[in-house]
Amino acid sequence: MNWLKTLCVGVVVAWVCVGPAAEAASQRQELDRLITKYQQMNQFNGSVLVANEKGVILEKGYGFANFEWQVANTPDTKFRIGSVTKQFTSMVIMQLVAEGKLQVEDPVTKYLPDYRKDTGDRITIAHLLNHTSGLPNYTNPTFFKTASRDPYTVADFVKKFCSGDLEFEPGTKFNYSNSGYFLLGAVIEKVTGQTYAQTLQQRIFDPVGMKNTGYDVSATVLPKRASGYEAQPGGYVNAPYLDMGLPYAAGSMYSTVQDLYRWDRALYEDKLLPAPLKQRMFTTALDDYAFGWHVGPIKLHDGKTEVATISHSGGINGFSALFVRAPERKEVVVLLDNTARGSKLMAMATGALSILHGIPPKQPQASIGEVVMATLEKSSAAEAIARYRTLKTTKATEYDFAERELNNVGYRLLGSGRVAEAIEIFKLNVEMFPGEGNVYDSLGEAYLAGGNKEQALVNYRRAVELNPKNTSAAETVKRLEQPAATR
Known part of the structure; x- marks a missing residue:
């Protein structure tokens, strides 16, 4: 009888140990099937990482990092991440706040004394962080047709593209503006005495262990860099050239799905930023936008379950990115694409989160x-x-x-x-x-x-x-x- 009891206990223990592993394997297979369908329908080409509180469930590359040489995407392929950069800019600003080197209520002109005073005295650092500054967005069609290939110094770019007349009184409306985040980069350089790229490396990348992340420079020979493509009539073409100094603090970073997972896990700790300031960074102002983050629920594919998320997308010539965090269960979905297929990424992320919650995902059309x-x-x-x-x-x-x-x-x-x-x-x-x-x-x-x-x-x-x-x-x-x- 005692032997039978011991056997039963052993079976229960084995089941408990194997159960979560079996569940993760099942989720991995379902996630892989979903992403593969998107890739087969030419709606995604890139790398994916999906994780929960227990760790990584799926990390895999789909399609090619380079079509000319048929080089496959992998979990350590480096992609340009566009506006996902903004959350890193926000983190540095809040670190400077923690050190007493600036205040988010301060006007821009306190740190950039050469900036035009009639507008700069009314725009605060917070206005820049949450896109309520009223500054026109420099990334318009005219910019991409005329100036996007030309190098500029930070000061010259600020004067020419980030000093326009305000579209509304600061703090009264939300209007997404890359110009505001370019200014934040200039503020960071002024306060730290370092380049924006050096500041990111020392304050975030090195402490977090993000060895495959950096400020992109087109001339650098970067191992495992994905090439960017865009769909045109007749098929894919190489994405138009963009001087990578111009997205700057609004969008000039590259990273991998693995490094962004490291970043996600670091945000659950208080080593980079004290908890109260981190909470401030995640607090929205207008239009569900906080300091470099979108904050709001995502409705899963059963049409009723909602998951609270903190996220940001990114798009830059030939590349699209989406980084979605669901803090309640420490879930994260990272999607990096090198064919500018940004329009499908949110549906993919919602499908992935649905799978993690036991909900059948909608299949791509x-x-x-x-x-x-x-x-x-x-x-x-x-x-x-x-x-x-x-x-x-x-x-x-x-x-x-x-x-x-x-x-x-x-x-x-x-x-x-x-x-x-x-x-x-x-x-x-x-x-x-x-x-x-x-x-x-x-x-x-x-x-x-x-x-x-x-x-x-x-x-x-x-x-x-x-x-x-x-x-x-x-x-x-x-x-x-x-x-x-x-x-």
């Missing part, structure tokens, strides 16, 4: 945008639009008909100089989503690119009516309403 683009390569815009209408009527559940699908096609056409076709695609999107301000904004931009300022104004006005927070469209309306001589 074929991209209607890719069908439209392929039709445009062989035929006319009229034929592509007809194809769209037919599939929407007959196979609505098989394809993704989200607003972003046609929007992406329109911008791909604009980028390749096919303005007339872009206008037709954007007009179709307006027809499909008449209540969405973004579709009118895009159509207005296309009309403006084609020289039709009257129709551009009509659509920009409608964009502002539907979304009064669209300050960029509002500024365009003001500019187009000015008399021609003044403009």
Whole structure:
């Protein structure tokens, strides 16, 4: 009898030990199947890491880091991470606050005395951190067409691109502005006496052990660096060159999924920043944005379960990134892509979190945008639009008909100089989503690119009516309403 009891206890112990491992293996397989489907449908190409409080469940590369040489992506492939950089800028600022070297309520001019006083005296460090400064965003279409390839010193760039007239009174509205984070980099250099890159290395990368993360410099021969690609009519092309000094403190970092996992785990400790200041960093102001982080719930794929998350996305020529933390169960999803497929990353992350919570994930749908683009390569815009209408009527559940699908096609056409076709695609999107301000904004931009300022104004006005927070469209309306001589 005692022998039987001992055997039973042993079986129970074995089951308890094997159970979590079996669950992790099952989740790993389901996650891998989901990501593989996205990759097979040309909706993702990059590296993935998914973890919970017990550790890493999946870390794997999908597709190629370099298409020319067919070099595979791996968990230690280095990707440009774009605006995910902002959380590191925010951390350095808050470290300086902890050391008494600055205050977030201080005006910009206290640290940048050469900055224009009429606006700089009204903009605080906090306004820059949470995108409520009113500064125009320098990363607009004109910038990418004219200045994005040219090197600038920090001081010269601030003067030319980050010193514009305010779009609204600081603190009254949210408007995402890379210009504000560029200024934060200048403040960091002024206060520390070091370059922004040196400060990141000493204050974050070295202490956390992020050996495969850094400030990107195009000229550097960087082992395991992914090449960036963009989808164009006919297939992928190498992404346009961008001087990596220009994204600066707003978006110039590279990293790996493994290093971002190390960063995630470090944020649960208080070694980098005291807990009260870390809480301040994660506290939102307007539009669910804190200091370098989006904070808000994600609804999982059962349509009802919500998970509290802290996250940020990033996009830069040829690259897309998404870093999602769910602190309650120490879950994290890191997605780094080198084909600019940012529009699919949130759906992938939500699917991954759903799997971790035992909820079946939604499977990826074929991209209607890719069908439209392929039709445009062989035929006319009229034929592509007809194809769209037919599939929407007959196979609505098989394809993704989200607003972003046609929007992406329109911008791909604009980028390749096919303005007339872009206008037709954007007009179709307006027809499909008449209540969405973004579709009118895009159509207005296309009309403006084609020289039709009257129709551009009509659509920009409608964009502002539907979304009064669209300050960029509002500024365009003001500019187009000015008399021609003044403009």
